[in-house]
Amino acid sequence: MFLNAVVLVLQEILEAALILSLLLAFVRYLNLASGERVLSRRNWVVTSIIAGVFLAWIFSNNFSRISNSFDYVGLEITNASIHSASCFLLVLFAWLFPVKRSVAHLNHRSLGLIFCMVVVVTLAILREGSEIMQFGGGILGQGQAGLPIFYGGVVGAGIGVSTGVLLYYALTGLSIENSLKACVLLLSLTAGNMASQAILLLNQADWLPFTPTAWDSSGLLSESSVLGQLAYALIGYEATPSIMQVSAYLLGLFFVIISPISRLAWSTWHDEASQI
Amino acid sequence: MKSIRLFLATSIVSLLTLFNFVAAVQGYQSSMREADALFDNQMLDLALLVSNLDVSDERLRSMQLGEDLAFQIWQNDKLLAASANAPVQALHQFSEGYDYANFSSYRWRTLAKYDRSHEKWVFIAERTDLRFVLAENVVLQSVAPLLLGIPLVGILVWFFVSKGLAPLQKLSFALKSKPANDLLPIDFGDSILELDQVIASINGFVARLESAMNREKSFSADAAHELRTPISALKIQLHNFAGTVDAKGDAYNELQQGIDRMQHLIEQLLALYRSSPDQFDAKGKSVNLLDLAQDVVARLYPEFEKKDQQISLESEVEREKEALTIHGEFFALETLLTNLLVNASRYTPNGGQILVALSRKHDNVILSVEDDGVGIAPDDRERIFDRFTRLSGNQEVTVPGCGLGLAIVRHVADLHGASVKVSSSRFGHGTAFIVEFPSEKIVNHGMRDERVGDA
Structure with a gap:
């Protein structure tokens, strides 16, 4: 019971914490690179957390209604939509990211960037929060027997949040150029992960046909281990992905990689600045 | 990094949490494996005990080992004895070792042991759910302190990091208050x-x-x-x-x-x-700004008269002269007002108006000098206080001056903890210089209070 709770809560918290850390690192980069505090951190983070928790509460209260819709695959369809929207917004974020070192250029795009970040974080919290709320509701009904589950939840949340914090410090501790490279790499992997998850959910809902498994690496790294969960949250690791999932993953990756932000990350900022 | 303290505290607590919790999960997994082996050994001991029971004893048939345990004794495919909660069929294959079986609506861990001396098969079954709960409760006893300790560790880390950074804070305070x-x-x-x-x-x-x-x-x-x-x-x-x-x-x-x-x-x-x-190392004393303004205006009156300018002095609180008293250095304040008035006279055409106004706002005394002259563009309003700055308007060239007057005004205002603002005057065009002094207070570097010295 304890271990199940650890894995479940860790998976949910880790995903949301990593997305938040990644976007916070991007904001820090933007503010440093433009030399001004163009994007205020507190406002959009607080807005998205409040919105996410509120939506998660609504979602978990209407859990059965959502599950029963679309011929009892409503949950899969809703989650697939959330994943697709997140993937799209991450790609849009990559395309909107300012490549010129000018405050005016950034100001011009800041509204779009903030919109993408707020919605992505809100959706992450909605997705993960609603599952944790369901889970928490389950423990409350169990009384003393729920103690191992509670401990498991605390351990999962602790590992998830501390990994997010350490990832943020790791990203922001790098030099500004390397930090951007690492952020772009994680952004593309997260977008790929979202696309792959959306396909898996649509497969489960029978809206998409199943395709053969591309590989089986469960012997090498099990998805249910703590390391497997970390790899899942960081790079979207799956032990037995289908061919369609792998294709969607690569497509998400591709769209971020061909975006201007990648060109910026792999050229130096100075080259771009000299073109202005 | 905005705050060293926050960075150190959060990163240390995060690292401790991550390593402790991952260690707790690993510890839990290995302890559960150990506990499983321990329970299996207990089952083996029980099997040896059961094999020595006298199967002819009738009481054995209704014997109950507890709700989580069951046994069967078989010989030549015949059930010799069993606990009351055991099924009628064999609960394990007739081969030695451990396995799992489902009966009586539960999942059971089973053991088969062959007793060669009596040629009997002894089967022992133990409910997995109860055995798991028991093991988990024992193991969690060792995991719980790790979890509950984290908030305490967090508080201690915050305390020690603050303690470690205290000399830095002390240095920063020493520099700030210098x-x-x-x-x-x-x-x-x-x-x-x-x-x-x-x-x-x-x-x-x-x-x-x-x-x-x-x-x-x-x-x-x-x-x-x-x-x-x-x-x-x-x-x-x-x-x-x-x-x-x-x-x-x-x-x-x-x-x-x-x-x-x-x-x-x-x-x-x-x-x-x-x-x-x-x-500046002057002694501060009480200076009544209304008296000072009257003196300065009277002294400069010939200048205004020369240009046919109308100078007026306005005070909202004339009856309460005390209300317009500030603590400061008389000659410095006189220089401030003189410079403002000379400046106003210079940039106001012949026949123009100049107004000196005194008022109170909350605890502060406000001195303003307004004219209906050429005015100053909003973009230039901060620059005029720089030394040797003269604006490049047409009139500037013809008006004599060295560009130091307003720099002196700013210095004197700073010495008195006052602020100087420039805005448009009430005459529609022209400039207003508004100096806001904290009343009867010295907010200044280096200015000694005479009254304190006298005491």
Whole structure:
């Protein structure tokens, strides 16, 4: 019971914490690179957390209604939509990211960037929060027997949040150029992960046909281990992905990689600045 | 990184949490495996015990080992004895070892043991759910302190990080509270390895700054002072020269104006250096701004009259003169008002209006000088307080001045903890200089309170 709770809560918290850390690192980069505090951190983070928790509460209260819709695959369809929207917004974020070192250029795009970040974080919290709320509701009904589950939840949340914090410090501790490279790499992997998850959910809902498994690496790294969960949250690791999932993953990756932000990350900022 | 304390505390607590919790999960997994092996060994002991039971004893048939345990004794495919909660069929294959089985609506861990001496099969079954709960409860007893300890660790880390950063905070406070004219080295008391170099560098900078300022101070003061004498001599000579020959032409006037301007510049330079915070060491006393304004206006009246300008003095609280009293240095304040009024007169055309107004806002006393002159563009309003700054409007060129007057105003205001704002005047065009003094308070670097000294 304890271990199940650890894995479940860790998976949910880790995903949301990593997305938040990644976007916070991007904001820090933007503010440093433009030399001004163009994007205020507190406002959009607080807005998205409040919105996410509120939506998660609504979602978990209407859990059965959502599950029963679309011929009892409503949950899969809703989650697939959330994943697709997140993937799209991450790609849009990559395309909107300012490549010129000018405050005016950034100001011009800041509204779009903030919109993408707020919605992505809100959706992450909605997705993960609603599952944790369901889970928490389950423990409350169990009384003393729920103690191992509670401990498991605390351990999962602790590992998830501390990994997010350490990832943020790791990203922001790098030099500004390397930090951007690492952020772009994680952004593309997260977008790929979202696309792959959306396909898996649509497969489960029978809206998409199943395709053969591309590989089986469960012997090498099990998805249910703590390391497997970390790899899942960081790079979207799956032990037995289908061919369609792998294709969607690569497509998400591709769209971020061909975006201007990648060109910026792999050229130096100075080259771009000299073109202005 | 915004705060070193926050960074250190969150990263240390995060690292501790991550390693502790991952260790807790690993510990849980290995302890559960150990507990499983322990339970299996207990089952084996129980099997040996059961194999020694007398199967002919009738009581054995209704024997109950507890709800979580069951047994069967078989011989030649015949059930010799079983606990009351055991099924009628064999609960394990007839081969030695451990396995799982489902009966009586539960999942059971099963063991088969062959007793060679009695040629009997002993089957033992134990409910997995109860055995798991028991094992988990035992294991979690060792995991729980790790979890509950984290908030306490967090508080302790915060405390120790704060304690570690305290010398840095002390240094920052010492630097912040150092008056602008205090160029003494910082004495930090205890030697701290990480801060010694920083303090030594700051003290080195301060010492170099002090010697540079001393050089600049003596140069400016000496130069201005030394120039005063030849200029006074020059003025006398010019006066004498005017008496001896008929020298009232343009050349004479320009020469006289040039000498006047030079004298004014030197006076202003001296005033500027005397009023700079590092120089200023005046005794503060109560100064009534209404009295001061009346004196200055009266003294400058001929200037306004020359240009046919209308000067007025307005006070909201004339009956309560005390309300317009501030604590400050009389001569510095006189220079401030003189400079503002001379400035207003210069940039106001002949026949224009100049207004000096005094009022109170909350605890503060506000002195404003307004004119209906050319005005100052909003973009230039901060720049005019820089030394030697003269705006490049057409009129500027024709108006005499050295660009130091408003710099002196800013210095004097700063010395009194006052703010100077520039805005449009109430006349529709022209400028308003608004100086807001904290009432009867000294917010200043270096100004000593006479009353405190007297006490």
